[in-house]
Amino acid sequence: MTGGRDRTAVGYPDPLDRDRAEVISTLRSGPHLLCCLDFDGTLAPIVDDPDEATLPPGTEQVLARLHEAPDVTVAIVSGRSVLDLRSRVELPVTLVGNHGLERLDRPSADTRGSDRSGPTDSVAGASRPVVHPLAAAAIPRIEACAATLETVLAPLPNVRVESKRLTGTVHYRTAPAPVAQLCRRLTVDVVERVGDERLSLSHGDEIVEFGPAIEWGKGDAVELLRSEQPSGTRVLVCGDDTTDEDAFRSLRRSDVGVRVGERTRSAAQYRTESPSTVRAFLDRLAGSISSKTVASG
Numbered sequence: 001m002t003g004g005r006d007r008t009a010v011g012y013p014d015p016l017d018r019d020r021a022e023v024i025s026t027l028r029s030g031p032h033l034l035c036c037l038d039f040d041g042t043l044a045p046i047v048d049d050p051d052e053a054t055l056p057p058g059t060e061q062v063l064a065r066l067h068e069a070p071d072v073t074v075a076i077v078s079g080r081s082v083l084d085l086r087s088r089v090e091l092p093v094t095l096v097g098n099h100g101l102e103r104l105d106r107p108s109a110d111t112r113g114s115d116r117s118g119p120t121d122s123v124a125g126a127s128r129p130v131v132h133p134l135a136a137a138a139i140p141r142i143e144a145c146a147a148t149l150e151t152v153l154a155p156l157p158n159v160r161v162e163s164k165r166l167t168g169t170v171h172y173r174t175a176p177a178p179v180a181q182l183c184r185r186l187t188v189d190v191v192e193r194v195g196d197e198r199l200s201l202s203h204g205d206e207i208v209e210f211g212p213a214i215e216w217g218k219g220d221a222v223e224l225l226r227s228e229q230p231s232g233t234r235v236l237v238c239g240d241d242t243t244d245e246d247a248f249r250s251l252r253r254s255d256v257g258v259r260v261g262e263r264t265r266s267a268a269q270y271r272t273e274s275p276s277t278v279r280a281f282l283d284r285l286a287g288s289i290s291s292k293t294v295a296s297g
C-alpha cells in the first residue's frame, strides 16, 4: 500500500450520523460533484451467484436523481466488465469496468432532462468501451489463464471462474472452507505459472482476481474522470473491497471516501454498513443537491 490515509479499525464515522452534516457540505462545496460508486457490495447487495446481483429499484431512483442534477456526474467504477454493468445499470451513467481498465461513456449529455423511456444506447448515440492499451495487449494471456483455471479448478465443488476478457475472477463464496483454501492456492499457482510475471493477483471478498500487471487501477480511473470535470470538483468514492482502496487513496482533502461493510482497515475517512445505508446516504446527498439547484436558480 502506498501513501493514503490509513486509519485503524476504530474511529470511522458513518456519514449518516446526525452530527456528520459536514460530509454533505464538503461534497457540495465545489462547483461540481463527481460520484464514483462501486457496484457489488456497495450499490448492489452481495449474493451467492454473481449473475444474480442487481441494483435495488430504490437505488436506481436515487442514482437517477443525482444523474439528473446538472452539477453532478455519476460513474459506476467496478470490477465487472462494462458490458456486464451495462446490462445491470439502465441509467446512462459512465461505466468504468475491470477495476479501471475499460470505460464506457454512454450518451448521457443528450439524454439529461429529456425523455428517457427509450433504450439507453441508441444506434446514433451508441459508444464503444475504451480499453487501456496495455490491458488490451494482455487479453490472450488472461484468456489462457482463465481457460487453465477452468480445467484445474473443475473438480472443486462450488468454485467458478468468471472470465471478463481484461481480468478474471475465481469465486469460492459457497465452497466449503477446505475447498476455498485449496482453490486460492491452486489459483495463485496457475496465475504465477501462466502469468509469467505479466499477470497480477488480488484477493477480494470471497474471490481471487487476476489481471495484467500494469500500474493502472480504480484510483487512476477516478483521477482521469476528475480531470474531465470543472476545476474544484469534489469527489465521492463509495466502495467495499480491496480494489476500492486504490480509489480511496486517490482522494484529496475536500473529497469524501466511504468504505462499506465491516470495520476493516481503510484509506476512506468514513464507513457505512451496507448497500441500504449507502442508498440512504445518496438519498440525503441527492436531496441536498436538488435544493442547491433550485436555490441557485
Ligand SMILES: O=P(O)(O)OC[C@H]1O[C@H](O[C@H]2O[C@H](CO)[C@@H](O)[C@H](O)[C@H]2O)[C@H](O)[C@@H](O)[C@@H]1O
Pocket (backbone or CB within 6 Å): 038, 039, 040, 041, 042, 045, 046, 047, 048, 049, 050, 051, 053, 077, 078, 079, 080, 081, 162, 169, 171, 173, 204, 205, 206, 207, 209, 240, 241
Ligand atoms: O468492484 P465491484 O463492483 O465491487 O466488483 C468486484 C467483484 O464483484 C463481483 O463479485 C462480488 O459480488 C458477487 C455478487 O454479489 C459475489 O458473489 C462475490 O462473492 C463478490 O466477490 C463480481 O462477480 C466480480 O467480477 C467483481 O470483480
